[in-house]
Amino acid sequence: MxxxxxxxxxxxxxxxxxxxxxxxxxxxxxxxxxxxxGLGGGVPSGASGVPTDLPSGMPSGLPTDLPSGAPSGAPSYGTPSSSPTTLGPYDPEGLDEVDGSNCYFDPSAGQLSYGVTVTNDDTARNYSYSIAVSWNDPSGGLIGYRHKYVTVLANSTKKITMTDTTSYTKRTSITCQISAADKTPAS
Structure with missing residues (x-):
């Protein structure tokens, strides 16, 4: 057997x-x-028991005529339904995406405040914004300064209030200014 x-x-x-x-x-x-x-390596020429000629009557090549409708080449699996999005470069300047309102100074409490709205119009990427606000007296002198990080999701808006304390006590008008707003991609 x-x-x-x-x-x-x-x-x-x-x-x-x-x-x-x-x-x-x-x-x-x-x-x-x-x-x-191949499997087990090659066989040296002249090895005993290894046939070297084809037997008569055996086909010498592969068939060249394929039946109609037979696939040719590698199989096609189509295109993926969703391809990964490649995010290009971004502008790190975010000053145009930040707006301030309600500039306020309470001289009796030494409290400064300023409302800041951050709008991320990017539809695919979240950003972390580094925002700096300064409060100035009428002559342009610095009364207060605050720096804050805020993350805003893609296609979203976030409102924050920047505050600072000061020893400035004069009853006068002050100005609030967003002095810097830089952004970096956030996860």
Missing amino acids: HRHSVRLVAVAAVGLLALTGCGKKGRHSDGGGFVSG
């Missing part, structure tokens, strides 16, 4: 060699009937 299965394997191997054309002499540079690099 064992010998019969060994013969079947040998006949199948010869048939495979015949179909692929690997058993012809002079077809490969090593002179043998096998190509090295």
Whole structure:
């Protein structure tokens, strides 16, 4: 029984060699009937028991005529339904996206406040804004200064109140100014 299965394997191997054309002499540079690099490496030329010629009556090549409707080439899997979005460069200047309102100074409490609205119009990216606000007296002298980070989601608006305390006590009009607003992508 064992010998019969060994013969079947040998006949199948010869048939495979015949179909692929690997058993012809002079077809490969090593002179043998096998190509090295396959399973178990190559077989040296002149090895005993290795057939080198095709048996008569065996086909010498693969069929060239395919039935109609047979696929050709690699299978196509179509395009993915959603491709990853590549986010391009961004402008780190965010001053145009920040607006202030309600500039207020309470001299009795030494309290300064300023409402800031940050609008992120980018539809795909969140940003972290670094915002600086200064309060100035009528002559342009600095009364107070506050710096704050705020993250605004894509296509959203956030309102914050900037506050600071000061020892300035004169009852006079003051000005509030957003002196810087830089942005960086946030996750």
